[in-house]
Amino acid sequence: MQYQCNECSATYKISALRYKCDCGSPLNLQKNASRRHERDVSIMSLWRYREALPISTGTEIITLGEGMTPLILLDSTGNSKHYVKLDYLCPTGSYKDRGASVLLTHLKALGVKEVVEDSSGNAGAAIAAYSARADIRCTIYCPESTSKGKLKQISAYGADLKLIPGNRMATTEAVKQAAENTYYASHNWHPFFLEGTKTLASEITEQLEGNVPAHVICPVGFGSIYLGLYLGFQELHEAGVIDRVPRLLGVQPETCCPIYNAYRDKTPTISRMPQTGQTLAEGITAELPIRGEMILEAIHWTNGAFTTVDDADIKAGMKTLANKGLYVEPTSAVVIKGYEKFKEAGIIRDEDVVVSILTGIGLKASSVP
Template sequence: MVKLICSECGRRFSPKEKIFQCICDGVLEVAEKKVSFPVNKIRKRKNSIWRYREAIPVESDKNVVSLGEGLTPLLPLKYTDLEILAKLDFLFPTGSFKDRGSSVMISHLKDLGVKKIMDDSSGNAGASISAYAAKAGMSCEIFCPSYASGGKLTQILYYGAKLNRVPGMREDTEKAILKRTKEAYYASHNWNPYFIEGTKTLAFEIAEQLGWSSPDNIICPCGNGGIYLGLFTGFRELIEKGVVSSMPRLLGVQSSVCPPIYNAYREKIDFVKPFKQISRTIAEGVCLAKPVRGQLILKAMKESKGSFEVVKDDEVIRGLRFLALQGVFVEPTSAIVIPAIEKFYQNRMIGKKEKTVVVLSGSGLKTTDVLASSRFLSLEYQRAS
């Protein structure tokens, strides 16, 4: 029987309870799941995250809310003499990997009979949740920082959600919504554990695309750990069921403007200190001053023998150019992984004979207002050596 378990105090709850956190304010995880991977059946199914139905803890098939998301391409990149594969996880209905989590979370909420939801987001999650709420027939309200990219805000409005633009930094948006959570179900992509149950399908796809095996390393952007924890959860389940034999080294990347997880890694502590962000970054999707799942991210990093790096905005711009010259157009938050490759190589976290996957999480079409600025276009193209 599926249970929700608090990662802080160990309290257990029924998945039918309409809660987003424990009464001790701890984060919840989905536990005691019945998971299986009928490989022969999976390969015959449609290209969707729901091809892994036996590993997704949504109760009723009739409540599955899907827009056909999943099985995004795994593309080899030309990168000196390292073997780099790009997981194009921006090729989704709403243009970001968030559709994995939204599909599963909204399906679970439909199981619960939820009719009205709200969430806070830097943009991508808000757009994604708005789309799946529209598909499910739910009323939706989204809170975003006032500086969020115009393309993402336009998506939210077109999906029919109510949009609240909040002045200040990303944490101010969360503070604003927490004052109103009694008005609707708080369908938080950061707090709700079913969102991770969706993003874990990224691990399943990578393994399947590599012939049901694990890469040596995976590099991904990390703000609140939606990708990072999804990868860890997914590969752990694959290992437990004997589908793959090893956990990839999970390598997270943050912006130098707001690196609370990196700081904890560098200081060798097992908790994440709140970070006071005083300036903005073009990698807006990874800026969370106090990630609610920070301790779980550090635990996953330790168990996967992973690490963290930070990059500056100028390095992100070079990453954008590098990808564009290979025909791949992503938003800055996605490109943060490219300059990190060399940093991880220099730190001996990845090797020449190893297979490394980089996760590209959001489409450049969402941030054309930023990317079209003179700051970007004035730079010369930087071709891969």
């Protein structure tokens, strides 16, 4: 197995300590048709799908029991069913544990001793926790405005926390210098992170007993769930496990929605959209996603769609979910208004089965109004 560049097709060994191509573009793992999609039901974590992951036999697995989160019915009328996947119940309180477990397993096997990462909070907490588990030193860069609960959590795992003034983009700029000397365990750049998030597709398929939902809705910033779902469902389809793929529906905050803009205007590339104002959805404020080309490919390939929400929508979404016993962070709550908007637009039809991903727990964002 090798890495291959999206842009220039250069290839690299996966043992190489790199996170991007020499040309500056993101790397993907070359497709491996021989990967099996059988599960080991005795393992109650995402590692039950290990056969589909690029980790060789005998490797020490860095795990905290992530994955196998509940999939519950939120609403149903007639044949229409809206399920929510409670991925905020992963060990650090967000779905990012999926990517962190697979990425840190890979880095530990390569002998990496120290990593840096930049994050809006949840990925930082996940990388910090799994680094602690792997006995790897870790420094996390976060925007100064990150929820206090997330910052406290990152420090609690023993990571060195660097707070950067300004928006999410400023944090990305700040980590670049550190990444010149220390391995950059970036959840947005590293292809192994997506290998972890792709297990969401296997779990949804298993939990719905092979009945593929018509749509999966998720919040999208840099796209680490959206692309994970894309990879996962694509592989399951190619392996003949499922006979069709769900339409992947993304939701962005209207103050930072470069992917939505490209979708709406049908442009061939995604252009940077400087954030036009604050949003409660701190986890999905990416002015320019790194894997833009792959996101557009995922929209095209799954007949996907995008929409946007504002802060009032997010607050209403949190309330709707809390009234049903689900306490999530604002970023996760975008899926509720997103569902309504996709329904109004005729994308979700009356009889459709839909799964929305609830990405982050409410507890660490409790200071948010």
